[in-house]
Amino acid sequence: MIEPSVVDKVLGEVSLTLKVEEVELFDSLGRTLAEDIHADRDFPPFDRVAMDGIGIHSSQLGKTKLFKVEGIQAAGSPQLSLMNNENCIEVMTGAILPQNIEVVIPYEWTEKAEEGIKVLDFKNAQVMSNVHQKGTDKKKNDLLVKKGKELSSAEIGILATVGKTKVKVIQLPKIAVIATGDELVGVNEVPKEYQIRMSNCYSLKASLSENGFSSEIFHLTDDKESLIVKINQLKKDFDVLVFSGGVSKGKFDFLPEVFESLGIKKEFHGVKQRPGKPFWFGKSEQQVVFALPGNPVSTFLCSNRYMIPWLNNQLGKEKYLPTTAILDKEFKFDKPLTFFLQVETYYKEDGLLYAQPVKGGGSGDLAKLTAANAFLELHPEVDIHEKGQQYTVWFYKK
Numbered sequence: 001m002i003e004p005s006v007v008d009k010v011l012g013e014v015s016l017t018l019k020v021e022e023v024e025l026f027d028s029l030g031r032t033l034a035e036d037i038h039a040d041r042d043f044p045p046f047d048r049v050a051m052d053g054i055g056i057h058s059s060q061l062g063k064t065k066l067f068k069v070e071g072i073q074a075a076g077s078p079q080l081s082l083m084n085n086e087n088c089i090e091v092m093t094g095a096i097l098p099q100n101i102e103v104v105i106p107y108e109w110t111e112k113a114e115e116g117i118k119v120l121d122f123k124n125a126q127v128m129s130n131v132h133q134k135g136t137d138k139k140k141n142d143l144l145v146k147k148g149k150e151l152s153s154a155e156i157g158i159l160a161t162v163g164k165t166k167v168k169v170i171q172l173p174k175i176a177v178i179a180t181g182d183e184l185v186g187v188n189e190v191p192k193e194y195q196i197r198m199s200n201c202y203s204l205k206a207s208l209s210e211n212g213f214s215s216e217i218f219h220l221t222d223d224k225e226s227l228i229v230k231i232n233q234l235k236k237d238f239d240v241l242v243f244s245g246g247v248s249k250g251k252f253d254f255l256p257e258v259f260e261s262l263g264i265k266k267e268f269h270g271v272k273q274r275p276g277k278p279f280w281f282g283k284s285e286q287q288v289v290f291a292l293p294g295n296p297v298s299t300f301l302c303s304n305r306y307m308i309p310w311l312n313n314q315l316g317k318e319k320y321l322p323t324t325a326i327l328d329k330e331f332k333f334d335k336p337l338t339f340f341l342q343v344e345t346y347y348k349e350d351g352l353l354y355a356q357p358v359k360g361g362g363s364g365d366l367a368k369l370t371a372a373n374a375f376l377e378l379h380p381e382v383d384i385h386e387k388g389q390q391y392t393v394w395f396y397k398k
C-alpha cells in the first residue's frame with residue numbers, strides 16, 4: 001500500500017498521448033488550444049471613433065463656434081472626407097474616422113443649431129481625442145492567445161474577431177465508465193430486495209462532464225470470462241477505462257487478475273487512506289485504467305482527489321491547487337491512514353475558510369455526499385485532529 005502523496009507522484013509520471021483536432025469555433029469552449037492565435041490585422045483595424053459627436057480639423061481646436069455639417073459618418077460605412085476645414089462631420093461610435101478629421105467632440109459638449117452644431121466647450125480635447133487609434137491595442141501578427149490555453153468566453157471573442165471558424169484543440173481522451181457487479185440494475189429498473197440501482201457510474205460521468213470530458217457508461221457482471229472478453233474490447237475502443245467496484249478481497253472481485261491477464265500493468269493496488277483503500281491503478285501501452293473501489297463515497301473520493309486532476313493535467317489545464325480550510329470541531333481518527341473527512345465549508349467574518357465535519361455513515365453512505373461539499377485531507381500522524389488546525393481541502397461542489 002502507498003501513501004496519497006505517492007499516488008500523486010505515480011500519476012504525475014503517467015501521461016496520455018493526445019492528438020490535435022479541429023472543431024467549430026463555439027465547440028472549442030472549455031477545450032485546450034493547440035495553435036497560437038495571432039492578430040490578422042491591427043487592433044483596432046482603423047482609427048475608430050470612440051464617442052458619438054462631431055469630428056473636426058485640428059486647426060479648429062478651442063474655437064467655440066458654429067460648425068456646418070458636411071455629412072454623417074456612420075459605423076459600417078466607407079470613409080468620408082472633410083472638404084472644408086471650417087466644417088464638421090457628425091461621427092458615430094464604431095465608425096472609421098473621416099479623412100482630414102483629427103478630433104472628436106462628444107455631442108454632450110455641443111448644442112444643435114439651425115445651420116449646424118455649436119461647440120460649447122472643448123474641455124481638454126486635443127488631436128485624436130475620443131479616437132481609438134489604429135493598432136494601439138495590438139499590431140497585425142501579434143500573439144493574442146497562446147497554444148495550451150484553456151478556452152473561456154474571453155478567448156472565444158478573440159477567436160471570433162480574427163475569423164477562426166475552425167479551431168485546433170487537443171483531442172479529448174475517450175473515456176469508458178464501467179460499473180461492475182451482479183447486484184446492480186439500471187436506473188429505470190425496480191431492484192429486487194438484494195439488488196441496488198447503479199449510481200457510481202452516473203456520478204462519475206457527471207464529474208467528468210463538469211470538467212468538460214464526455215464518457216460512455218457500461219455495466220459488466222462479476223463473471224471472469226465475460227470480464228476478460230468485454231474489457232479486452234473496451235481496451236481497443238477507449239483511452240481511459242474507469243471502473244467502480246470489483247477491486248477488493250471478495251470472491252468475485254476479479255478485476256486485478258483480469259487486468260493482469262489482459263496485459264494491463266499494475267502501478268499500485270491499495271492506498272493508505274479511508275475511504276478508497278482498495279484503489280487500483282495501472283496502464284497498458286495505450287490505455288490508462290483507474291479501478292476505483294465500489295463503495296460510493298470511495299469511488300467519489302478517488303475520482304475527485306486523483307482521477308479528475310490527472311485528466312485535467314493531461315490537457316494542460318491550469319493545475320488545481322488545493323486550498324486549505326480550518327477544522328471547526330475536533331475530530332478523532334486513530335488508524336494509520338490518511339482520512340478524507342467529509343465537510344461543509346463556509347467563510348466566517350474573519351475572511352477565513354472553515355470546515356464543519358458532516359455526520360453520517362461510512363463509505364457506503366451515498367446520501368451524505370449532498371450534505372457536504374468537500375473532503376478534508378487529515379494526515380495519519382496524529383489521532384486527534386484539533387479544532388483550529390488547517391488542512392488541505394478538496395472541493396467537489398462550490
Ligand SMILES: Nc1nc2c(c(=O)[nH]1)N[C@H]1C(S)=C(S)[C@@H](COP(=O)(O)OP(=O)(O)OC[C@H]3O[C@@H](n4cnc5c(N)ncnc54)[C@H](O)[C@@H]3O)O[C@H]1N2
Pocket residue numbers: 179180181183184196197198199200201244245246247248249250253275276277278292293294295296298363364
Ligand atoms: N475483506 C475485506 N473486505 C473489504 C475490504 C478489505 O480491505 N478487506 N475493503 C472494503 C472497502 S474499504 C471497500 S471501499 C470495498 C471495495 O469493494 P470493491 O471495489 O470490491 O467493490 P464491490 O465489492 O464491487 O462493491 C462494494 C460496494 O459498493 C457497491 N457498488 C459497487 N458498484 C456500485 C455502483 N456502480 N453504484 C452503486 N454502488 C455500487 C456494491 O454494491 C457494494 O455494496 O470493499 C470492502 N471490503
Ligand code: MOO
Pocket residue numbers: 274275276277278293295297298362363364
Ligand atoms: O474505501 Mo472503503 O471506502 O473504506 O469502504
Ligand SMILES: [Mg+2]
Pocket residue numbers: 245246247248249250253294
Ligand atoms: Mg468487493
